[in-house]
Amino acid sequence: MLPQQHDILFSFLSVMFAVFGIYVFANVIQHCREKGGINTPLWGGIFGVLAISCFMMTVHMFSLVQRDQLIFFFSTYLWLILFLLLVWGVFFKSNKIERQSSPIIRAFFFYTTISVLLAGYTNWLPQQRSDPPPKEAAVVGDMTMEEFAEMGRVIIFGAKQVAGQKSIGKGQCPLCHTFDPGDHMGRCPNLFGVEKRSHDRIKEDRYATSPIAIGETEPAAGIVKGKWDEIPEEYRRQNGPDEMIGEDYIRESVMCPTCYVVEKFGKANDTKSPMPIIVKPPISLSRVEVNAVIAYLQSKDTPGEFAQVTVPLPQDDAGNTGGAVVEEDSGGDEERPVFVTGNEDIQTMINTLGCPLCHTIPGIEGAVGELGPRLHEKINAPKRIKDPNYKGKATNTKEYVRESILCPGCYVVFNEEAGESFPDGLMPTTFSEQLSVQAIDKLVDFISQTEPPAGS
Numbered sequence: 001m002l003p004q005q006h007d008i009l010f011s012f013l014s015v016m017f018a019v020f021g022i023y024v025f026a027n028v029i030q031h032c033r034e035k036g037g038i039n040t041p042l043w044g045g046i047f048g049v050l051a052i053s054c055f056m057m058t059v060h061m062f063s064l065v066q067r068d069q070l071i072f073f074f075s076t077y078l079w080l081i082l083f084l085l086l087v088w089g090v091f092f093k094s095n096k097i098e099r100q101s102s103p104i105i106r107a108f109f110f111y112t113t114i115s116v117l118l119a120g121y122t123n124w125l126p127q128q129r130s131d132p133p134p135k136e137a138a139v140v141g142d143m144t145m146e147e148f149a150e151m152g153r154v155i156i157f158g159a160k161q162v163a164g165q166k167s168i169g170k171g172q173c174p175l176c177h178t179f180d181p182g183d184h185m186g187r188c189p190n191l192f193g194v195e196k197r198s199h200d201r202i203k204e205d206r207y208a209t210s211p212i213a214i215g216e217t218e219p220a221a222g223i224v225k226g227k228w229d230e231i232p233e234e235y236r237r238q239n240g241p242d243e244m245i246g247e248d249y250i251r252e253s254v255m256c257p258t259c260y261v262v263e264k265f266g267k268a269n270d271t272k273s274p275m276p277i278i279v280k281p282p283i284s285l286s287r288v289e290v291n292a293v294i295a296y297l298q299s300k301d302t303p304g305e306f307a308q309v310t311v312p313l314p315q316d317d318a319g320n321t322g323g324a325v326v327e328e329d330s331g332g333d334e335e336r337p338v339f340v341t342g343n344e345d346i347q348t349m350i351n352t353l354g355c356p357l358c359h360t361i362p363g364i365e366g367a368v369g370e371l372g373p374r375l376h377e378k379i380n381a382p383k384r385i386k387d388p389n390y391k392g393k394a395t396n397t398k399e400y401v402r403e404s405i406l407c408p409g410c411y412v413v414f415n416e417e418a419g420e421s422f423p424d425g426l427m428p429t430t431f432s433e434q435l436s437v438q439a440i441d442k443l444v445d446f447i448s449q450t451e452p453p454a455g456s
C-alpha cells in the first residue's frame with residue numbers, strides 16, 4: 001500500500017527504475033562472463049554504482065510527497081536513467097557485443113513505454129492529485145452559510161468555548177451581551193430574538209426620531225442613520241432591496257450604536273449608547289467579519305435553518321476584497337490573545353484585555369467606555385476603602401486596584417450619578433488567568449496612578 005500523499009504512478013515508475021538498474025547491472029556482468037577480455041571490475045563498478053544510485057533515488061522518491069516527487073523525477077531521476085542507457089550503449093559498442101538488438105533500439109522501446117505511461121498519467125492527473133488546497137483557497141473557495149455563521153460564532157465567542165465559562169472572542173460581544181432566552185446580565189440587551197426584532201425596530205416611530213433622526217449623521221461613528229446606501233463603501237451592502245431591511249438594522253447597531261439606542265440600555269436618557277463601534281479599534285472587525293457576525297445573529301435562534309440570513313457569503317460578495325477571510329481562517333492565532341505577558345506597552349495591554357470597552361481611562365487612547373466607573377483610582381481607591389460598606393482586604397490604592405481587577409465582585413462600586421450600584425457580575429472575573437505576574441504589576445501600577453484629566 002502506498003501512502004495517500006504519494007503519487008502512485010511515479011512511485012511505481014521509480015520502483016521500476018530501481019529494478020531496471022539492477023537488471024542492467026546483471027546484464028552487464030553476464031556479458032562480461034560470456035565474452036572474455038572485458039574489464040569486468042571497471043564496467044561492473046560503473047553499473048554497480050548506477051544501480052545503487054537508482055535504488056537510492058527510489059528510496060528518496062518515497063520520502064517525498066506528490067508534487068515534490070514529480071519535480072525530483074523530472075529534474076534528476078529521469079536524467080540518471082538516460083545516463084544509464086547511454087553508458088549501457090557505450091558498453092555494448094566498446095566491447096563489440098552484437099548478439100542482441102542494439103541498445104538504441106531497446107532504449108527506444110523503453111522510452112515509448114514511458115511516454116505512453118506519461119500520456120496516460122496526464123489525463124489522470126487532475127483526479128489523482130490529492131495535496132490539500134492552499135489555505136486561502138480553502139476559505140475564499142466556497143463556504144456554506146452554515147460555515148459562515150460558524151465563523152461569526154467564533155468571532156463572538158472564540159474558538160475554544162468551555163462549558164460553564166464565559167468565553168469571549170475577538171468581537172468581545174459576550175462581555176456585555178447574553179444570547180440565550182431568559183439570560184439577562186444587566187446593562188445590555190439579550191441578543192436572543194434580534195433577527196426577529198431587527199425587522200420591527202426600523203418601523204418604530206422611536207427609530208425615526210430618537211436619539212437622532214433618519215438622515216442625520218451620528219458624529220462618533222460618522223454614519224448617516226437609516227441610510228443603508230450611505231454606509232461607508234467598505235462595509236456597504238451590495239445587493240438586495242432599496243429600503244432598509246433587518247440586516248441593515250443589525251449592521252447599523254454594531255457600526256453606529258448611538259444611531260438607535262435600545263430603551264433603558266443607553267446613557268443620558270437613552271441618547272447615547274455605551275456599546276463600542278465594532279469596526280473601530282480596539283475591536284476593528286472587517287467587512288467579512290461583520291457579515292459573519294450578522295449571519296450568526298440572523299440564524300442562531302433557529303439552529304440548522306439559514307433561510308433568513310440575508311448577508312452574502314464571502315465568495316458571492318462583490319464588496320469583498322478578500323483580505324479578512326484569510327485572516328479569519330487561521331482562527332486561533334488571529335483571535336484576541338488571551339494572555340498578556342507584561343512586555344507589551346500599557347496601551348496594548350489594556351486594549352487586549354478589553355478594559356476600554358467598559359471604562360473611561362485617562363491616558364489610554366480610545367478608552368471611553370461607560371459601563372463601569374471612570375477609572376480615577378488615585379482619588380477613587382482611597383474613597384472606596386473608607387466606605388463603611390467596603391468589605392475587601394485592601395489597605396492602600398494599589399491593593400484596592402489589584403483586588404478590583406482580580407475579584408470585581410469583592411466590592412461593587414456605587415454609581416452616584418445614577419443613584420444605584422454599577423452592575424455586579426459585568427466585569428469579567430477571568431483576568432487572573434489572562435495576566436502574568438509581571439503584567440498584573442504593570443497594570444496595577446498604571447491604574448493606581450489614574451486621575452481626572454486636569455481642568456475637569
Ligand code: HEC
Pocket residue numbers: 171172173174175176177187188189191194197201250253254257258260261262265266273274275276278293357358369371
Ligand atoms: C461594552 C459593551 C458592549 C459590547 C462589547 C457589545 N455591545 Fe452590543 N450593545 C451594548 C448595549 C449597551 C446596547 C444597547 C444600546 C444600543 O442600542 O446601542 C447594545 C445593542 C446591540 C444591538 C442592538 C440590539 C437590539 O435589541 O436592537 C446589537 C445587534 C448588538 N448590540 C450587537 C453586538 C455585537 C454583535 C457585539 C460584538 C461584536 C456587541 N454588540 C458588543 C453593549 C455592548
Ligand code: HEC
Pocket residue numbers: 175176353354355356357358359371372373374375376377380381384401404405408409411412413422423424425426427428431443447
Ligand atoms: C464588561 C465590562 C468591564 C470590563 C471589560 C472591565 N471592567 Fe472594570 N468594572 C466594570 C464594572 C461594571 C465595574 C463596577 C462594578 C464593580 O465594582 O464590580 C468595574 C470596576 C472596576 C474597578 C473599580 C473602580 C473603582 O473606581 O472602584 C477597577 C479598578 C476596574 N474595574 C478595572 C478594570 C480593568 C483594569 C479592566 C481591564 C483589565 C476592566 N476593569 C475591565 C466593568 C468592566
